[in-house]
Amino acid sequence: MMSKKNTRFLQQTMFKEIEHTADRGIEVSGNSIADLFKNALFGMYSLALFLPEPLPEGQVKVELKEMTLEDLLVSFLSEFNFRLYYKHEYCCEINKLDIRKIKNYYCLELTGTYTTLNEAALSGMEEIKSVTYHQMQISNKNGTYRTKIIFDT
Amino acid sequence: MNFRNHKITRINENLFEIERQGQMRVNGRVYVTESMMNQLIKEAEPLQQIINVAHLPGIKKYSLAMPDIHWGYGFPIGGVAATDWNEGVISPGGVGYDINCGIRLASTNLSFNEIKEKIPELVKQLFRKIPTGIGGSDAIKKLSDTDLKNVMTKGAPWIIARGFGEQQDIPAIEESGNLEGADPEAISSRAKERGRTQLGTLGSGNHFLEIGRVDKLFDEETAGALGIFNDQITIMIHTGSRGFGYQICEDYLKVMGQAARKYKINLPDRQLVSAPIQSEEGRRYISAMAGAANFAWSNRQVITSLAKEVFLRVIGISEQQLNFRLVYDVSHNIAKKEKHLIDGQWETVCVHRKGATRAFGKDNTTLPEQFRKTGQPVLIPGDMGRYSFICIGTQKAEEETFGSTCHGAGRLLSRRQAKRIAGHRDLYKELADKDIVVQARGRATMAEEMPDAYKDVAEVVEIMHQSGISKKIARIKPLGVIKG
Numbered sequence: 001m002m003s004k005k006n007t008r009f010l011q012q013t014m015f016k017e018i019e020h021t022a023d024r025g026i027e028v029s030g031n032s033i034a035d036l037f038k039n040a041l042f043g044m045y046s047l048a049l050f051l052p053e054p055l056p057e058g059q060v061k062v063e064l065k066e067m068t069l070e071d072l073l074v075s076f077l078s079e080f081n082f083r084l085y086y087k088h089e090y091c092c093e094i095n096k097l098d099i100r101k102i103k104n105y106y107c108l109e110l111t112g113t114y115t116t117l118n119e120a121a122l123s124g125m126e127e128i129k130s131v132t133y134h135q136m137q138i139s140n141k142n143g144t145y146r147t148k149i150i151f152d153t
Numbered sequence: 154m155n156f157r158n159h160k161i162t163r164i165n166e167n168l169f170e171i172e173r174q175g176q177m178r179v180n181g182r183v184y185v186t187e188s189m190m191n192q193l194i195k196e197a198e199p200l201q202q203i204i205n206v207a208h209l210p211g212i213k214k215y216s217l218a219m220p221d222i223h224w225g226y227g228f229p230i231g232g233v234a235a236t237d238w239n240e241g242v243i244s245p246g247g248v249g250y251d252i253n254c255g256i257r258l259a260s261t262n263l264s265f266n267e268i269k270e271k272i273p274e275l276v277k278q279l280f281r282k283i284p285t286g287i288g289g290s291d292a293i294k295k296l297s298d299t300d301l302k303n304v305m306t307k308g309a310p311w312i313i314a315r316g317f318g319e320q321q322d323i324p325a326i327e328e329s330g331n332l333e334g335a336d337p338e339a340i341s342s343r344a345k346e347r348g349r350t351q352l353g354t355l356g357s358g359n360h361f362l363e364i365g366r367v368d369k370l371f372d373e374e375t376a377g378a379l380g381i382f383n384d385q386i387t388i389m390i391h392t393g394s395r396g397f398g399y400q401i402c403e404d405y406l407k408v409m410g411q412a413a414r415k416y417k418i419n420l421p422d423r424q425l426v427s428a429p430i431q432s433e434e435g436r437r438y439i440s441a442m443a444g445a446a447n448f449a450w451s452n453r454q455v456i457t458s459l460a461k462e463v464f465l466r467v468i469g470i471s472e473q474q475l476n477f478r479l480v481y482d483v484s485h486n487i488a489k490k491e492k493h494l495i496d497g498q499w500e501t502v503c504v505h506r507k508g509a510t511r512a513f514g515k516d517n518t519t520l521p522e523q524f525r526k527t528g529q530p531v532l533i534p535g536d537m538g539r540y541s542f543i544c545i546g547t548q549k550a551e552e553e554t555f556g557s558t559c560h561g562a563g564r565l566l567s568r569r570q571a572k573r574i575a576g577h578r579d580l581y582k583e584l585a586d587k588d589i590v591v592q593a594r595g596r597a598t599m600a601e602e603m604p605d606a607y608k609d610v611a612e613v614v615e616i617m618h619q620s621g622i623s624k625k626i627a628r629i630k631p632l633g634v635i636k637g
Contacts, residue, residue, distance in 0.1 A: 021224055022568045070423070071410060078403055083284075084506065085287060086347060086396070126597060127287040127357040127637075129399045130250045132226045133423040152226065152250045153358060153568070 015043035016132040018148065024128075025135075025150040033069065034097040036138065036145040037076055037108070044077055045090055047151065049117070051120070054092030056113035064108040069138045070147075072099070073105045077131040088122060089114040128153055154190070154201050161190070167616045169515055171200065174596035177207040177418075178233060183618055184217040184554075193222065195483050202229040205421045208255070209234060210429075211241020211348070213502055214408055219559040220616040221608075222224070226419075227247070227424035230508035233557045236430070237491060239572030240331035242418065243435050244427035245442075247505030251404040252442055253449035254393030255327070256510075256532040256560075257482035258543065258600070259457055261475055263386040265366045271365060276633040278463045278591045279362060283456055284354040285596035286637035291378040292353025293317075301345060304352065306335045306613055308447030312352075312472060317458040318479070326482040326523035327511060327529075330442040330450040333487070337442035341404050344441075348397025348448055353455035357594070359602060360392040360418045361537065364458060366630035372626045375545055378527050379480055381627050388460050388477075389629065391534055393486065401445050405438045411511060430503055439488070446487055453482060463576070481530035485510045491519075493555050504555045512546030512558040512623045516630035528566040531623045535562050535615055537591060537634045538604030542614045562610035568601040575600035584634075593636040602636060 015028040026043040030036030045051055065074040083089045094112040101107075117125070134139055134150040154161040160172040169190050171173065171181035181203040182550075185193065191368070195199050199222050205215035206228055213235045222231035227246020235241055267274070284292050296304065303311045307498045309330025310323050323329050337345075355362060367385040394401075411437075412428035413420065428434035448531040461477045468475070488505045495502075511518055517527040524530070550556050566574065580599045584591050593599045617623045 009311070017569065019569060021564050021565050022230070024568060066407075067411070067414075071407065076406070082343065082347075082400075122287075122594065124288050126595075129358075129396075130403050134226050150226075 014039050017047065023151055023153045026150060027050055027134055027146065027148050029144055031144065032072060033099045033145055036147065038094055038097055039078055040073060040077060041091065043129070043149070044081065044128065044151065045084070047126065048084060048128050051090065052115065052121045056093060057116050059112055059118055060089070060110070060114045061113050062092050062110040063124065064109070065105045067105060070133060070136050071108055072108055073136065073138065073147070073149070074133060076108060076129050081131060083114070085127070088117040088148060090117060090137055092130060093152045126153065154194070154589035156194050159204065163187070167620050169626070170585060171203060172619055173207065176579070178209070178212050179207050179215050180413070181207050181218070182215040183222060184220050184620055185624070186221070186560065186616065189220065198224045199229040199574035200224050202227070203232065203536060205425055206232055206234050206247070207424040208420055209236055209242055209244060209425070209427060210418060211237035213237060213500070217554055217557070219557070219562055219564040220613045221508065221559045223508060223563045227422055228505065228507040230563065231617065232507045233505065233509045234557060235493065235504045235555045236432065238430055238503055241430055241503060242427035243430050243438060243488055243503055244425055244505065245402050245405045245438060246424045247251050247507050248402070248442060248488050249507050250397035250399045250447035251393035251486055253484045254285050254286040254486040255453065255482060256447065256485040256534055257390045257453045257457060258480040258532050259388045259460070260380055260478050261386045262386040263468070263475065265386065267466060268386060272633045273590050275364060275463065276592050276635060278467050279460060280592040280635045282459050282463050283362060283635065285635060291350055292459060296352060297347050302347060304448055304451045305337050305340065305444035307331060309450040312451040317455050319558030322479040324523060325479040326450055327484050329521070330447070330454065330482070332446040333448055334440055335443035337444060339437040339440040339490040340401060340444050342396050346401035346402065347400050348395065351395040351397065352448070352452055353459060354395060355392050355456065355635070356395055356591070357598065358415070360637055362635045363389045363631050364633035365389055366632050367627050369628040370626070370628045371628070372624065375527050376543070376627050379530055379543070379626065380478060381480070381543060387629055388457070389532070389534060390453050390456050390460070392452060392456065395452065396445045398445040399447050401441045405441060408434055409438065441584070442488065446484065450482065450485070452477050455610050483530070483532050484509050493551065504556055504557070508560050509557045510558065511556055511561045512550040513556045513568065514546050514551055516548070523556050531558055532609060533559060533561060536604040536607035537602060537631055537636070538587060538589060539609065540611070540631070542610065542625060543627040543628045543629065544618070545626050546620055546623055550620040550623060554597065554622055556609060562613060564606060565608045566606040571603060572597065572600045573605040574605060575603055589631050590633045591636070598636050605625065
């Protein structure tokens with residue numbers, strides 16, 4: 001199921017919301033690791049708010065390094081969760097998302113643009129307290145990467 | 154009865170034991186009725202989490218679960234585990250993201266008839282005064298670095314000394330509102346950034362402030378000793394350490410992931426990651442967690458003070474007439490150093506209570522004098538349409554559950570299911586028809602938090618009452634609720 005939210009990015013994303021008694025979660029897929037991460041990000045956004053039209057205001061640059069892909073995905077989503085709730089910024093466009101393994105670490109580099117949420121977007125926002133590791137396991141079957149992501153809400 | 158490869162034995166009417174298998178270090182025990190146990194076997198995940206917790210190095214006696222058990226992260230919600238202070242581990246998954254989320258109850262001298270006409274105005278003004286919802290902030294002046302450090306290290310007594318409450322509130326807060334050992338250096342700058350503007354804010358989700366009316370006394374003598382009487386107006390607050398605590402949990406799940414590899418602690422769930430209590434990583438987490446615990450107690454203290462101001466203003470009576478008094482404040486997401494009698498020996502353990510409430514009984518010398526004759530008050534909230542309970546801790550709890558009991562009703566419906574069922578129902582009107590005034594930040598909150606979304610807390614409380622773990626003292630019905 002595709003999200004019905006109205007941004008150009010979400011039209012390309014692959015995720016569906018899954019049932020969880022106390023919190024919320026998504027099952028996400030992608031044709032590459034970077035694609036999976038991108039879809040996970042916009043999946044998280046779609047749970048949190050009705051996204052406004054993307055009006056790029058500034059550049060966003062994120063660099064992360066973790067020992068496992070799951071750790072990297074949690075750190076990646078947590079970074080943007082923080083930016084969303086505490087800076088009221090959402091990343092509306094990803095220009096580059098590069099994930100590679102260097103020695104014992106998975107390294108991520110992202111550049112993109114952000115939009116600052118207006119009052120209307122903020123007032124309709126639902127809280128995601130944290131991104132959890134629960135049931136997260138990134139798998140690759142026939143070139144399609146998948147994982148579940150559960151958010152503590 | 155069996156669950157996966159584990160034999161389940163019924164110990165008594167409301168207690169079941171899960172047999173230790175494989176790498177489990179102790180048996181599991183869960184306080185539920187037979188029908189609840191059958192349901193848990195169907196759901197599988199919460200029982201598996203009790204089993205997973207039984208793998209923690211240094212765990213003592215049992216991996217325990219209370220009757221409000223449901224699926225959590227690492228530990229189940231309603232999970233309790235004590236680990237050896239010297240040889241065992243500490244796990245952020247046994248505390249939760251919202252460190253020191255808890256409940257406090259304040260009482261007044263008012264009875265229902267004296268204020269029933271003013272409930273809508275009280276709710277309106279409380280909603281105005283106390284920031285709710287996402288990013289709710291600036292209830293009080295933004296904290297300076299020094300202020301934040303004092304909140305982290307000195308907790309509620311410091312905020313009380315700043316005018317948010319009375320000295321007599323201090324002994325009515327678990328740990329007197331200050332968990333020792335907090336170290337601001339163990340807390341990230343991002344956590345501090347998230348916490349700086351959030352003191353005195355309620356947050357979202359299941360957090361609330363509720364005006365209630367005591368509608369039933371189960372034990373008049375103990376209720377009297379706690380200053381509780383029939384028809385009395387009360388204020389109940391449910392919130393925690395807000396973004397400050399979430400960030401600390403997030404930070405340390407990462408640290409503990411590395412520590413688990415370093416100390417070769419193999420556990421069945423990534424969310425259970427842990428480090429030896431005596432390791433650098435373990436000690437730092439305990440120091441950071443204590444900072445968040447102190448933040449949460451200060452948060453509830455500020456909200457209480459703001460609520461009192463609103464009551465005085467709206468009702469237009471003197472402080473003496475109102476007699477706004479803190480009954481108690483309990484944490485239900487925390488890990489603490491405590492001494493317990495284990496196989497005839499007093500041992501120092503780290504008791505993880507994740508969605509579980511401390512329930513020490515009478516004569517416990519760690520309780521303030523005023524609660525040694527009764528036992529510690531235990532506050533168990535229900536949903537916004539039914540009732541909450543005041544209970545009291547017992548010596549049996551200290552013997553069986555490391556002095557712990559349940560913490561709430563537990564969800565029946567997922568948030569999505571609740572929204573679907575709520576549909577186009579007018580939940581405000583439904584509650585108003587029951588004489589309950591609600592003000593919430595959004596329609597989604599109302600749907601997700603509607604009474605039908607929760608189990609009946611009375612069933613949960615009854616199991617612990619019949620088991621002798623926490624005894625019912627009084628029931629409180631909601632009259633007015635504010636939510637995020």
